[in-house]
Amino acid sequence: MTKEVSLDHVWVEFENFVAVEDANLTIAGGEFFSFLGPSGCGKTTLLRCISGFQEPTLGRIRIGNHDMKGVGPNRRPTALIFQNLALFPLRSVADNIAFPLEVRGVEKRERRRRADELLEMIALPGQGDKRIDELSGGQKQRVAIARALAVKPDILLLDEPLSALDLKLRQHMRTELRAIQKQVGLTFIYITHDQGEALTMSDRVAVMSRGKIQQVADSRTIYDRPATSFVASFVGENNAFAGTVLAKDGQGITIDAGLGVPLVAALRADSGVTPAVGEPCHLFIRPEALVPMTSGSPNSFEARLVKEEFEGHMRHLLLQAGEHQLRMSLVNNGLGGSVAGADGRLTVGFVPELAVALPLGLLASA
Amino acid sequence: MTRKTGTGLIPGLYLLLFFAYLFGPLIIMVITAFNSSQFPRIRPWECFTTGWFAKLAADDKLLAGIGSSLVIGIGVIAVAIPVGLAAAILLSQVGPRLRSALYTIFIAPILVPGVVIGLSTLIFWGRIAGFLGLSYKSFLYDGTFLTILGQVTFIAAYSMLVFLSRIQRFDPTLTEAALDMGATPTQAFCKVLLPFMAPAIGSATVLAFLASLENYNTTVFTIVSGSTFTTVLASKVRYGLDPSISAVAVIIIGATLVAAILYESWRRDKARRLLPAGRRVPAAPADLWLAPVRRLTHPAFVGAMLAVVVGGSIWAGSRHDSSACEAQIMENKRALQQQFMQQQAPASPPPAATTAPVQAPASSVFAPSNLFSSPAPEPAPAPAQAPANGAFAPSGLAPSSEAPAPAGQQPAPASPFAPSNLAPSQ
Numbered sequence: 001m002t003k004e005v006s007l008d009h010v011w012v013e014f015e016n017f018v019a020v021e022d023a024n025l026t027i028a029g030g031e032f033f034s035f036l037g038p039s040g041c042g043k044t045t046l047l048r049c050i051s052g053f054q055e056p057t058l059g060r061i062r063i064g065n066h067d068m069k070g071v072g073p074n075r076r077p078t079a080l081i082f083q084n085l086a087l088f089p090l091r092s093v094a095d096n097i098a099f100p101l102e103v104r105g106v107e108k109r110e111r112r113r114r115a116d117e118l119l120e121m122i123a124l125p126g127q128g129d130k131r132i133d134e135l136s137g138g139q140k141q142r143v144a145i146a147r148a149l150a151v152k153p154d155i156l157l158l159d160e161p162l163s164a165l166d167l168k169l170r171q172h173m174r175t176e177l178r179a180i181q182k183q184v185g186l187t188f189i190y191i192t193h194d195q196g197e198a199l200t201m202s203d204r205v206a207v208m209s210r211g212k213i214q215q216v217a218d219s220r221t222i223y224d225r226p227a228t229s230f231v232a233s234f235v236g237e238n239n240a241f242a243g244t245v246l247a248k249d250g251q252g253i254t255i256d257a258g259l260g261v262p263l264v265a266a267l268r269a270d271s272g273v274t275p276a277v278g279e280p281c282h283l284f285i286r287p288e289a290l291v292p293m294t295s296g297s298p299n300s301f302e303a304r305l306v307k308e309e310f311e312g313h314m315r316h317l318l319l320q321a322g323e324h325q326l327r328m329s330l331v332n333n334g335l336g337g338s339v340a341g342a343d344g345r346l347t348v349g350f351v352p353e354l355a356v357a358l359p360l361g362l363l364a365s366a
Numbered sequence: 367m368t369r370k371t372g373t374g375l376i377p378g379l380y381l382l383l384f385f386a387y388l389f390g391p392l393i394i395m396v397i398t399a400f401n402s403s404q405f406p407r408i409r410p411w412e413c414f415t416t417g418w419f420a421k422l423a424a425d426d427k428l429l430a431g432i433g434s435s436l437v438i439g440i441g442v443i444a445v446a447i448p449v450g451l452a453a454a455i456l457l458s459q460v461g462p463r464l465r466s467a468l469y470t471i472f473i474a475p476i477l478v479p480g481v482v483i484g485l486s487t488l489i490f491w492g493r494i495a496g497f498l499g500l501s502y503k504s505f506l507y508d509g510t511f512l513t514i515l516g517q518v519t520f521i522a523a524y525s526m527l528v529f530l531s532r533i534q535r536f537d538p539t540l541t542e543a544a545l546d547m548g549a550t551p552t553q554a555f556c557k558v559l560l561p562f563m564a565p566a567i568g569s570a571t572v573l574a575f576l577a578s579l580e581n582y583n584t585t586v587f588t589i590v591s592g593s594t595f596t597t598v599l600a601s602k603v604r605y606g607l608d609p610s611i612s613a614v615a616v617i618i619i620g621a622t623l624v625a626a627i628l629y630e631s632w633r634r635d636k637a638r639r640l641l642p643a644g645r646r647v648p649a650a651p652a653d654l655w656l657a658p659v660r661r662l663t664h665p666a667f668v669g670a671m672l673a674v675v676v677g678g679s680i681w682a683g684s685r686h687d688s689s690a691c692e693a694q695i696m697e698n699k700r701a702l703q704q705q706f707m708q709q710q711a712p713a714s715p716p717p718a719a720t721t722a723p724v725q726a727p728a729s730s731v732f733a734p735s736n737l738f739s740s741p742a743p744e745p746a747p748a749p750a751q752a753p754a755n756g757a758f759a760p761s762g763l764a765p766s767s768e769a770p771a772p773a774g775q776q777p778a779p780a781s782p783f784a785p786s787n788l789a790p791s792q
């Protein structure tokens with residue numbers, strides 16, 4: 001059984017410090033939902049509210065249409081995988097996995113049988129008698145997941161469970177987690193500050209900054225149509241230009257970004273709040289949206305090549321245009337050759353559909 | 367080469383001195399327990415005897431004291447360990463400012479002199495009993511009860527310190543994880559925190575028991591009319607020491623050694639069991655060869671060996687009879703004394719004086735003069751009339767002209783050290 005989780009205008013305050021500000025969203029049953037945000041933005045706090053370790057100062061949390069106010073963590077249908085895993089070091093692997101059954105009074109032989117079953121699932125068969133510190137990082141990870149699944153919770157909460165692992169293992173565990181989620185069909189609420197992780201695994205992502213949820217959407221929308229300056233600058237690489245709106249019509253918005261030429265970003269039906277004429281704004285152009293252009297084309301400007309980094313399939317160029325530093329990425333076509341002329345100058349531009357104009361806002365600190 | 371021996375010599379010497387300092391007194395004390403001399407000493411060696419143990423076993427006062435010490439020790443453990451654990455848990459959960467304030471309060475009883483704790487416990491509960499109008503038979507006037515309360519005041523703080531050092535390494539998310547897994551708070555406590563604290567509980571229990579057993583300055587007030595092991599020992603020291611004190615020491619040292627050996631062998635056995643699975647199986651031939659050695663160090667085997675050794679020594683000791691030797695020594699002394707007497711007072715040998723020290727040999731073990739006769743010829747009537755008084759009471763030495771008369775008329779002072787004995791004007 002999957003249950004939906006809804007946060008109804010949840011606020012959490014610690015002595016005059018607002019850790020979560022008006023979180024308002026619904027996570028569908030069976031969804032893989034991620035919270036993404038920089039360190040200290042309130043992700044763990046929100047998760048602790050859902051699992052019952054923290055009472056919201058204001059607002060309500062409902063799980064499967066039951067108000068969770070006053071319901072202790074041991075009586076909620078959630079299982080939390082802690083940031084540090086929190087495996088019991090004095091218990092064997094099997095006893096760890098069977099702990100939720102033990103506290104529910106399940107008889108010993110049945111516990112062992114279920115633990116073996118789960119060990120099978122996490123591909124650690126026959127390792128039940130090991131001690132926790134005899135396991136590798138990835139194995140501990142899997143044991144923590146097995147322990148959380150032992151009593152078939154409705155919602156699995158994961159607090160940066162992969163942050164302690166090395167890159168290879170991390171990628172492996174990502175696919176494994178996703179596979180487990182598909183297999184058991186639970187609601188996964190996943191916390192991370194690794195955007196790659198959030199974007200690849202999730203059905204939907206909520207981006208948070210300073211306790212505030214900035215945008216809730218699927219990965220593609222988050223990346224292509226960011227709703228705020230923070231999201232645009234936090235997720236993926238982006239070139240940000242502060243400027244003012246010169247004109248605005250049904251198709252596009254013309255911006256003076258201090259590059260000497262007006263730049264146009266397309267407006268679409270699903271564009272959210274856009275800045276009004278005369279207002280300050282941010283223009284975002286992704287490095288891969290920038291391309292070399294012939295001088296004088298619309299939406300193009302002069303730049304000077306500062307540095308080039310070669311990364312196999314991509315070439316990353318660092319450019320200087322006016323007082324802006326910008327990054328540009330080109331797919332390596334294997335032909336080599338410099339994009340800039342002998343004097344190191346080149347003209348770059350973009351198509352309006354790949355640029356995003358947003359009201360001036362806070363950027364993710366670079 | 368010379369350099370090497372030189373650098374080895376000084377640390378070696380230092381170690382030797384260190385251990386001599388540490389264990390010397392203990393070793394001497396152990397030896398004195400087997401010397402038949404009336405006073406605990408090694409020289410002169412008289413006879414090897416186990417009689418002091420027999421005397422100890424027959425000492426009802428001491429046995430009663432040990433009994434009440436055990437009861438008090440168990441009571442103190444039962445109260446101080448939970449209190450100390452609760453205090454440590456509390457300290458680990460409050461904020462930093464409150465923590466330092468609470469810590470100071472909890473630790474204060476250790477800093478307060480034991481005498482003050484003893485007196486205030488006595489007075490406080492006496493007042494409460496008085497306020498409630500209870501009779502002197504009520505438990506609030508009971509020495510055991512008061513002593514447990516008084517000792518718990520500071521022993522709980524000791525055990526809290528032990529718990530604190532352990533609980534600081536406890537990861538509180540483990541408790542949260544247990545709760546999240548559906549455990550009730552009680553289950554989380556019993557299944558996660560308690561097992562983690564188990565080693566500290568063990569050491570705190572031992573510490574609490576020893577601290578209770580050896581406490582004197584609080585106990586001496588709170589025990590009221592009763593007695594404990596330490597108060598009995600203290601009164602023994604005050605009223606005349608004999609080597610049965612050393613016998614007590616031998617028993618305590620023996621018990622400590624046995625406990626330490628058993629614990630160590632148990633600990634090693636456990637450490638071996640906890641080796642990672644891969645290394646547990648004896649794979650190399652060397653391991654197979656070691657197998658019998660392992661069996662020899664198994665706790666059960668060690669325990670059996672210790673039982674045999676201790677039981678054997680007790681059995682052998684109880685069969686040893688030193689009375690013949692002691693009689694011989696006594697005879698020698700008498701002869702020696704006679705000789706001295708005759709040498710120093712050839713003119714008028716008092717016939718009664720020679721028998722006086724023999725009649726009251728235990729009366730004053732602190733007076734070495736016993737063995738070497740009296741420095742001055744004494745009038746016969748005095749020792750004869752009051753033999754228990756100590757024939758060589760200092761009053762005999764008083765520079766009084768009519769020495770014999772007052773000594774004889776005095777109504778027998780109880781101790782040779784009674785101050786009146788020394789008063790020059792009588």
Ligand SMILES: Nc1ncnc2c1ncn2[C@@H]1O[C@H](COP(=O)(O)OP(=O)(O)OP(=O)(O)O)[C@@H](O)[C@H]1O
Pocket residue numbers: 014017019037038039040041042043044045046193
């Ligand atoms: N018990 C508390 N008392 C006071 N402030 C707290 C408390 N718990 C968290 N905070 C504050 O709330 C903010 C959010 O903390 P939280 O742990 O939710 O961050 P996070 O997003 O999980 O960060 P990270 O990615 O580093 O884990 C932080 O600024 C933190 O200092």
Ligand SMILES: [Mg+2]
Pocket residue numbers: 043044045083159
């Ligand atoms: Mg966190």
